[in-house]
Amino acid sequence: MQEIFESKLQSKLPNLGTTIFTTMSALSNEHKAINLSQGFPDFPLDTQFEDILKQNLSKNVHQYAPMMGLPKLRDAIQKLISREHNRQLSIDEILITSGATQAIFTAIQALVNKDDEVIIIDPAYDCYAPAVKLVGGKCVHIPLNQKFELDLERIKSALNDNTRMLILNNPHNPTGAVFGKDQLKKLVGILNQFPNCLVLSDEVYEFINFTNEAITMHQFESLQNRLITVSSFGKTLHVTGWKVGYLTAPKHLISEIAKVHQYLVFSVNHYAQESIADYLNIVDIDTISRMYNQKRTLLQGLLENSRFNLLPCSGTYFQLIDYSDISQEKDVDFAIWLTKEIGVATIPISVFFKEEFSQKVLRLCFAKSEETLTQAAQRLCQI
């Protein structure tokens, strides 16, 4: 019986195993390593946020929330986007989602059709390609150049009448690169020649930007009727376990996205939405970049005398380290060795590429307490 079932089951994602984040975190637990692999903070919530949570516990916020999200949260997001990104949206252009991942998946499900081409910039966050494949779309992978900048020539030559969507992530995971206004302007100049191509801009690290550059795609008026932006409160407010995020899109697109959202999720955690809305009214968003900048400086200082070479990090909470002075092993093998023998779990970055990537580079997450970073750096400096 089991055999008959298996012979009829055709995997929709045959080449996909467990994600590298799950694998490295499991290995880290097994070897009691310090986990700098997965991108989540290990420090407590702001006490003001905790107080809001305590107050809201006894409110009537434990049943289904409205399908598009709580109006008070969408209102707070509207103000945030107006203040921080200088764009005026109506709350009908904002949808609350179960994290950025669901926003991305839902937008692709709603807007990409079979055989449509979707440009993915490699190295890429791992949920993009499976979401495209599940709708029968074709992933067109364009790598960043050697300096981790957008390869505008290759993007231009990949665009054609079948390109339904381009997915951009800025600030960029895993490289920590920030594509500045100049690169973005040139990209938009190219996209203006392809008015049918939607732009899905994954901006989950929008408030962890150490440059003075405005990185949001909200700033480009010519794109606004085909732009979907994705954000994550997990990243912005250090609550990755809540899985609450949002997307913005013009009305003709968000109405299609909402049709999928309605049957995929319907309603996102009401208590979390209420609490985030209250917190957004009091939090100073600028403190986020400042706090992560201190952590970045601390880690970089601690690793200064190590044998690793630190690559530039302009945004996100990821620092890339080059280990080519230490070993010529492949990055996956070296990351496993580092976890087992040195006790520090990292992420090998070749897994984010479709094409072969042979540089000897690992990703460290510095969204960690000072103590965790110091201990991890001490171990890394022993090598």
Ligand SMILES: Cc1ncc(COP(=O)(O)O)c(C=O)c1O
């Ligand atoms: C680039 C990028 N996009 C999306 C996500 C997913 O965010 P969420 O946890 O809100 O689903 C992540 C999480 O690591 C990410 O790094």
